[in-house]
Amino acid sequence: MTIPRQTADARIHDIGYRRYEGARLGARYARYSLFVHSLRGAFGLGRPARSKVLPWGLFAVMALPAVIMVAVASTTGTDELLIDHTRYALSMEPIVVLFLAMAAPQLVSLDLRYKTMPLYFSRPITRADYVTAKFAALVGALFLFTGLPLTISYVGGLLAELGFADQTTGYLQGLVATAVLSVLYAGIALLVASFTPRRGFGVAAVIAVLTIPGFAVYPLQALMETQDSEGAIGWFGLFSPASLVDGIQAAFLGGTTGFPAGVQPTTLQGIASLLAVAGLVALCLALLLRRYRKAGI
Amino acid sequence: MYNETVARLTYRALLGRRRAILLSILPGLLILIAIAVRAIGGADDRVTEEVLGGFGLAAMVPLIGVIAGTGAIAPEIDDGSIVYLLSKPLPRRTIILTKLWVAIAVTMLFTTVPVLLAGMIMNGNSQQIAGAYTLAAAVASIAYSAVFLLLGTVSRNAVVFGLIYSLIWETLFGSIVSGARTLSVQQWSLSLAERVAADGTGVTSDVALPTAVILLAAVTVAGTWYAIRRLTVLTVAADD
Numbered sequence: 022m023t024i025p026r027q028t029a030d031a032r033i034h035d036i037g038y039r040r041y042e043g044a045r046l047g048a049r050y051a052r053y054s055l056f057v058h059s060l061r062g063a064f065g066l067g068r069p070a071r072s073k074v075l076p077w078g079l080f081a082v083m084a085l086p087a088v089i090m091v092a093v094a095s096t097t098g099t100d101e102l103l104i105d106h107t108r109y110a111l112s113m114e115p116i117v118v119l120f121l122a123m124a125a126p127q128l129v130s131l132d133l134r135y136k137t138m139p140l141y142f143s144r145p146i147t148r149a150d151y152v153t154a155k156f157a158a159l160v161g162a163l164f165l166f167t168g169l170p171l172t173i174s175y176v177g178g179l180l181a182e183l184g185f186a187d188q189t190t191g192y193l194q195g196l197v198a199t200a201v202l203s204v205l206y207a208g209i210a211l212l213v214a215s216f217t218p219r220r221g222f223g224v225a226a227v228i229a230v231l232t233i234p235g236f237a238v239y240p241l242q243a244l245m246e247t248q249d250s251e252g253a254i255g256w257f258g259l260f261s262p263a264s265l266v267d268g269i270q271a272a273f274l275g276g277t278t279g280f281p282a283g284v285q286p287t288t289l290q291g292i293a294s295l296l297a298v299a300g301l302v303a304l305c306l307a308l309l310l311r312r313y314r315k316a317g318i
Numbered sequence: 319m320y321n322e323t324v325a326r327l328t329y330r331a332l333l334g335r336r337r338a339i340l341l342s343i344l345p346g347l348l349i350l351i352a353i354a355v356r357a358i359g360g361a362d363d364r365v366t367e368e369v370l371g372g373f374g375l376a377a378m379v380p381l382i383g384v385i386a387g388t389g390a391i392a393p394e395i396d397d398g399s400i401v402y403l404l405s406k407p408l409p410r411r412t413i414i415l416t417k418l419w420v421a422i423a424v425t426m427l428f429t430t431v432p433v434l435l436a437g438m439i440m441n442g443n444s445q446q447i448a449g450a451y452t453l454a455a456a457v458a459s460i461a462y463s464a465v466f467l468l469l470g471t472v473s474r475n476a477v478v479f480g481l482i483y484s485l486i487w488e489t490l491f492g493s494i495v496s497g498a499r500t501l502s503v504q505q506w507s508l509s510l511a512e513r514v515a516a517d518g519t520g521v522t523s524d525v526a527l528p529t530a531v532i533l534l535a536a537v538t539v540a541g542t543w544y545a546i547r548r549l550t551v552l553t554v555a556a557d558d
Binding site: 075082115116118119122123219221222224225226228229232233236237239240241243244247248 | 336340343344347351354355358359362364365368369372373376377378381384385388392393396475476477478481482485486489490
């Protein structure tokens with residue numbers, strides 16, 4: 022191939038490409054967009070109608086007992102709700118886990134499957150930004166999912182005049198317990214989901230990791246009860262996500278546990294549970310950061 | 319009615335790599351719990367029932383059933399590679415029946431062996447408790463495999479619906495609404511276990527034995543029939 026000789030009248034035509042001169046919104050805005058997009062995705066917003074069926078169906082199931090509780094309380098005239106606010110999310114745990122199992126792979130597995138990770142990192146965001154945005158979105162989604170039914174029963178309880186002071190403390194304590202649960206469960210679920218590009222596998226793995234420890238811990242606690250060593254029941258509670266949250270809400274937020282024989286954890290066990298939750302969440306985030314260290318994935 | 323090659327491929331899909339690990343986590347955990355229970359408390363029939371019934375039959379068997387039952391066919395439909403199988407001169411009936419057979423074999427292997435072993439470790443089959451739960455696990459494996467295989471041919475979200483059935487219907491609703499327990503594979507298989515176990519044990523079911531046997535057979539046969547029907551009219555669509 023011959024190189025065309027430069028001639029005097031050779032010129033590059035201006036064919037009208039334009040520079041971008043608008044505002045550059047920067048990393049913060051990219052992070053925020055990723056957060057909003059993920060949060061909406063968890064509830065199926067901005068996705069086809071059949072992706073909305075399961076999240077909203079699960080939310081309806083989640084909120085139904087709250088509505089029933091208020092209706093029962095206002096007709097019978099008692100001022101006690103059937104389920105404590107602090108234990109509400111825990112007593113609906115299978116629904117919470119299913120919601121997470123739908124949402125977590127939606128947030129991270131699809132990015133891996135369709136190889137969109139390099140696209141994210143071609144924007145001005147780092148892997149820490151990606152992980153924080155996804156984690157915040159999942160925590161937020163779960164907090165809304167579990168907190169809104171509480172709000173429904175709180176507002177309903179106020180309308181049914183169940184006693185303002187009682188209801189408000191119960192509601193606030195319930196929100197704190199829900200927040201602890203959201204952070205812990207979202208961290209674990211996001212970590213598990215980030216390891217597989219396949220949605221079906223992610224769903225199964227998230228459910229397995231979140232529920233199996235609970236299934237294993239309960240019979241062991243029941244065994245401790247038959248051995249009359251009830252102090253150990255609380256310590257066994259450290260080994261599953263559900264019993265960790267259960268222990269914390271019973272120790273610090275005035276709730277009662279679902280442990281065998283209704284054993285209450287001691288303050289020491291409560292502190293240990295708090296530390297375990299903090300440690301687990303930190304570990305999950307650290308492992309998530311490690312997971313995305315390789316850009317190609 | 320049974321094809322070597324299809325069976326071999328399905329075994330490989332089910333037991334290859336990460337799935338085999340996922341499948342053996344639960345049985346391993348059951349055996350660990352059994353050893354712990356025996357070491358701490360000695361042989362105790364009530365705790366054995368609690369562990370085998372509460373963990374084994376209520377959690378382990380359905381979860382393994384979901385993984386094996388849907389895993390036998392759903393991933394192939396999901397990624398479209400089922401067309402290579404469908405394009406072979408094989409009746410689709412044979413494909414479903416072979417996959418069902420493999421799913422049953424895998425589920426049984428991963429449920430009955432650990433249940434029996436755990437029962438033996440915990441109380442040495444006193445009052446026939448270990449035997450009863452092993453039988454229940456075997457029967458439940460067949461029904462779960464048929465149901466979840468069907469789910470795999472019906473829905474793209476087969477795993478989710480399988481888990482909704484086993485976790486929410488059988489566990490959550492089953493403990494709140496007693497009527498839900500009549501329509502649960504777990505209770506049907508427990509009614510057989512009740513027959514085997516000695517009188518006065520905690521192995522009880524809400525369903526009478528004849529009803530349970532009829533329902534188990536009906537669900538298995540109807541599920542398999544409809545799965546065959548679904549596969550014969552299957553069109554492979556690429557969306558999502």
